[in-house]
Amino acid sequence: MRLPQNSDAQSIPRRKGESPCATCGIREMSVCAVLSDEELDRLAEIISATRFAPRQLIFQEGDPAAYLFNVTGGTVKLYKLLADGRRQITGFLFPGDFLGLALNESYAYGAEAVTEVSLCRFPRRKLEALLEEFPKMEKRLLGIASNELAAAQDQMLLLGRKSAQEKIASFLLILAHRAVERGGPPSPIDLPMSRADIADYLGLTIETVSRTLTTLKKNELISLAQAGQVEVLQRRKLEAIAQGS
Amino acid sequence: MRLPQNSDAQSIPRRKGESPCATCGIREMSVCAVLSDEELDRLAEIISATRFAPRQLIFQEGDPAAYLFNVTGGTVKLYKLLADGRRQITGFLFPGDFLGLALNESYAYGAEAVTEVSLCRFPRRKLEALLEEFPKMEKRLLGIASNELAAAQDQMLLLGRKSAQEKIASFLLILAHRAVERGGPPSPIDLPMSRADIADYLGLTIETVSRTLTTLKKNELISLAQAGQVEVLQRRKLEAIAQGS
DNA sequence: CGATATCTTGAGGAATCTCAATACTAGTGG
DNA sequence: CCACTAGTATTGAGATTCCTCAAGATATCG
Numbered sequence: 362m363r364l365p366q367n368s369d370a371q372s373i374p375r376r377k378g379e380s381p382c383a384t385c386g387i388r389e390m391s392v393c394a395v396l397s398d399e400e401l402d403r404l405a406e407i408i409s410a411t412r413f414a415p416r417q418l419i420f421q422e423g424d425p426a427a428y429l430f431n432v433t434g435g436t437v438k439l440y441k442l443l444a445d446g447r448r449q450i451t452g453f454l455f456p457g458d459f460l461g462l463a464l465n466e467s468y469a470y471g472a473e474a475v476t477e478v479s480l481c482r483f484p485r486r487k488l489e490a491l492l493e494e495f496p497k498m499e500k501r502l503l504g505i506a507s508n509e510l511a512a513a514q515d516q517m518l519l520l521g522r523k524s525a526q527e528k529i530a531s532f533l534l535i536l537a538h539r540a541v542e543r544g545g546p547p548s549p550i551d552l553p554m555s556r557a558d559i560a561d562y563l564g565l566t567i568e569t570v571s572r573t574l575t576t577l578k579k580n581e582l583i584s585l586a587q588a589g590q591v592e593v594l595q596r597r598k599l600e601a602i603a604q605g606s
Numbered sequence: 607m608r609l610p611q612n613s614d615a616q617s618i619p620r621r622k623g624e625s626p627c628a629t630c631g632i633r634e635m636s637v638c639a640v641l642s643d644e645e646l647d648r649l650a651e652i653i654s655a656t657r658f659a660p661r662q663l664i665f666q667e668g669d670p671a672a673y674l675f676n677v678t679g680g681t682v683k684l685y686k687l688l689a690d691g692r693r694q695i696t697g698f699l700f701p702g703d704f705l706g707l708a709l710n711e712s713y714a715y716g717a718e719a720v721t722e723v724s725l726c727r728f729p730r731r732k733l734e735a736l737l738e739e740f741p742k743m744e745k746r747l748l749g750i751a752s753n754e755l756a757a758a759q760d761q762m763l764l765l766g767r768k769s770a771q772e773k774i775a776s777f778l779l780i781l782a783h784r785a786v787e788r789g790g791p792p793s794p795i796d797l798p799m800s801r802a803d804i805a806d807y808l809g810l811t812i813e814t815v816s817r818t819l820t821t822l823k824k825n826e827l828i829s830l831a832q833a834g835q836v837e838v839l840q841r842r843k844l845e846a847i848a849q850g851s
Numbered sequence: 852c853g854a855t856a857t858c859t860t861g862a863g864g865a866a867t868c869t870c871a872a873t874a875c876t877a878g879t880g881g
Numbered sequence: 882c883c884a885c886t887a888g889t890a891t892t893g894a895g896a897t898t899c900c901t902c903a904a905g906a907t908a909t910c911g
Contacts, residue, residue, distance in 0.1 A: 441763045443850035449763040462755065464748065469756040496741055503709065503744065506751035510707065511714040513758035518686045518694040520765035521809030525867070556890060564766030566868055571891055588876070588890090605688035770899070801858065811900055816859055833858090833908070852911100859906065867898080874891065881884080 373410040380405035381481065390457035390543065391431050392505065395497045403494075407487040413474035419460075422471045428482050429461035435478030436553045439470045440561065450562040451516075452509075453554065455539060459505055464489070476553045520564045523605070528563040529573045530603040533583065533591060548593040549586070615662070618655040625650035626726065635702035635788065636676050637750065640742045648739075652732040658719035664705075667716045673727050674706035680723035681798045684715045685806065695807040696761075697754075698799065700784060704750055709734070721798045765809045768850070773808040774818045775848040778828065778836060793838040794831070 382388060382405045396404060410433070413419055419430070422441060437454040451470055454460055460480070463469050492499045519531055537547045545551075552559070556567045563570070574591075577583045582599050584592045593599060618626075627633060627650045641649060655678070658664055664675070667686060682699040696715055699705055705725070708714050737744045764776055782792045790796075797804070801812045808815070819836075822828045827844050829837045838844060 439759075441759055443763070443767060445850050447767045447850060449759075449766045451759040451762050463752045465752060465756065470759055492745075493741075496738075496744070499741070499744060499748065500737075503748050503751060506748060506755060507708045507710060509755055510751060510758065511710065513755065513762070514684075514686055514696040514715055516762055517696050517758070517765060518688070520762060521694045521806075522688060522692045561766075567890080568869085568892085569867060572867095575891075605690050605692060812858080813860085813901085814899060817899095820859075854911090855909080857906100857908070859904105861902105861904080863901085863903105865898105865900075867896105869896070870894090872891105872893080874889100876889075877887090879884100879886080881882100 371412045373412060381408065381410050385433060385481070387431070387433055387457040392459055392498060392501050393431070395501045396495065400495055400498075404483075404491060407484055407491065409482050411480050411482050413478040413480070415474055415476055417474045417478075419472040419474060419478075419480070420468050422468055424468050426461060426464075426466060426468050426485055429459070429464075429485050429488055430483065431481040432456050432458045432460060433479045433481050436475040437472055437478055437480075438475050438554065438558055438562075439472050441470050448561045449564070450558055452512075453558075453562070456543060459502075461485070462502065462506055462509060475558065525563075525565055525569050525573050526576070527602055527605060528565065529570065529577065530582075530599045532559065532563055533593065534596075534599060534603050537593065547596075549590040550593065552589050552591060615664070616657045618657060626653065626655050630678060630726070632676070632678055632702040637704055637743060637746050638676070640746045641740065645740055645743075649728075649736060652729055652736065654727050656725050656727050658723040658725070660719055660721055662719045662723075664717040664719060664723075664725070665713050667713055669713050671706060671709075671711060671713050671730055674704070674709075674730055674733055675728065676726040677701050677703045677705060678724045678726050681720040682717055682723055682725075683720050683799065683803055683807075684717050686715050693806045694809070695803055697757075698803075698807070701788060704747075706730070707747065707751055707754060720803065770808075770810055770814050770818050771821070772847055772850060773810065774804075774815065774822065775827075775844050777804065777808055778838065779841075779844060779848050782838065792841075794835040795838065797834050797836060 380402065382393065382401050385391075385393070388394060388401075393401060393404065413435075419437065420426075420428075432454045434456055437458075437460060438450050439452045439454065439460075440448050440450045442448050453475070454472075460472060461468070464485070492502075519528055523531065533550055536550050536552070540550065541547050554562075556570050559565075560567045560570045565573075574583070574585065577599075578585055582593075582595045582602075584594055586592055625647065627638065627646050630636075630638070633639060633646075638646060638649065658680075664682065665671075665673075677699045679701055682703075682705060683695050684697045684699065684705075685693050685695045687693050698720070699717075705717060706713070709730070737747075764773055768776065778795055781795050781797070785795065786792050799807075801815050804810075805812045805815045810818075819828070819830065822844075823830055827838075827840045827847075829839055831837055
């Protein structure tokens with residue numbers, strides 16, 4: 362038997378009649394962007410805001426997919442495991458990203474908070490019922506799925522055919538690009554995740570990640586000023602490396 | 607400038623009033639399964655059947671996504687390329703599979719016929735218009751996208767964290783499973799693609815694929831009777847290897 | 852039946868991994 | 882405020898898997 366999921370997730374109470382969507386900072390970047398104010402009110406009825414501490418499990422692979430989520434703050438990692446503990450991180454999620462897009466009966470992967478995380482939680486059944494009424498939202502989900510599929514194929518190319526240096530360069534540029542999408546600067550790049558997480562995302566070991574970053578630093582393509590931040594010094598060269606010199 | 611795509615694809619003429627759907631053998635396994643007879647008639651108006659010879663390009667990465675397809679016969683490979691020619695095959699498609707699910711303006715990957723291929727071709731604009739009327743079909747596409755996303759994550763785990771032997775074992779079992787889905791036997795497994803294609807799908811070299819198959823044969827887990835076919839002798843052991851012993 | 856592509860096998864090399872030691876960082880309590 | 886601890890990151894040396902290059906075997910097709 363499995364413990365009920367999220368048993369220790371902090372659910373944030375809400376005063377009656379007050380919609381969390383009203384103050385949602387990432388509404389315009391999320392699934393919700395396509396909804397009218399009235400539709401948003403309907404949606405607000407079924408959602409609840411939740412928070413997770415760093416390293417806290419959001420759900421496990423195989424858990425019944427009772428909820429879908431929107432990331433409203435922090436960084437989430439998705440991963441799959443092999444029997445002997447080898448791990449592949451299949452994605453990092455940032456504010457505005459949708460979590461649980463695999464409308465299956467159970468989750469095909471685990472999800473864990475990397476930083477302090479806040480999520481907007483949708484009961485899956487109720488969301489599916491609402492989708493019947495809001496075809497716009499369904500269309501939006503299909504668009505999101507399309508984009509994720511394209512990103513997954515990029516990641517396969519990275520995992521199957523790129524060298525360690527090409528993987529790291531690609532990774533840094535992807536993070537920079539996503540930061541820009543969220544309205545941030547392209548540099549310095551925030552690295553909220555550990556070396557172990559980066560390694561498991563890129564199909565490398567911790568040591569190779571560390572060594573490769575050191576090499577890029579020695580070659581003055583990047584600088585590692587503060588912990589958890591990378592400054593891009595020579596974007597062009599980094600891009601050239603990422604695409605296979 | 608790029609040549610017009612599919613310039614040499616053979617478009618199969620159709621007599622007036624005769625729907626190709628009527629004789630479509632894979633209708634029940636495809637997107638079309640959710641449509642009523644009347645809806646299918648509407649869909650039939652916009653489709654055309656096309657054929658491609660082995661090695662023929664169906665479309666290239668970056669081409670404007672004018673058409674979506676349903677595979678009705680044969681095997682298709684999807685791939686992405688790096689600047690220097692390194693290639694990652696991101697998927698093989700078999701009868702019943704949908705091609706082009708990334709409803710973007712341009713294709714995110716190339717598609718090429720592995721064997722003689724027959725496709726049912728939908729003009730993307732017209733299909734999108736029909737989707738407005740057939741929400742069932744849109745829901746079905748979302749379901750297909752969900753499944754592909756889950757498969758993509760499995761493939762990331764394979765590419766990032768599995769050994770050559772584990773990759774080959776996984777690959778054989780995936781093909782067997784998909785053959786069963788299409789109503790075929792689990793063994794022998796058809797391998798319509800070349801060693802080079804298998805290598806580019808698994809992130810290996812041709813030589814490693816060949817050597818690994820030889821080892822599995824020596825250990826009597828499989829046998830390579832005819833070219834292009836693999837018989838599974840010890841499914842349990844193969845599964846154990848695929849999941850990481 | 853010969854020509855060509857594909858596949859298999861072999862030998863050596865290279866990229867990355869493993870194991871181990873050291874350095875750094877952040878949080879804790881004196 | 883500083884020492885201590887635990888976790889995380891870096892660096893080093895050797896091992897290993899897989900790749901590269903090369904030759905030979907097999908299959909395919911005109």
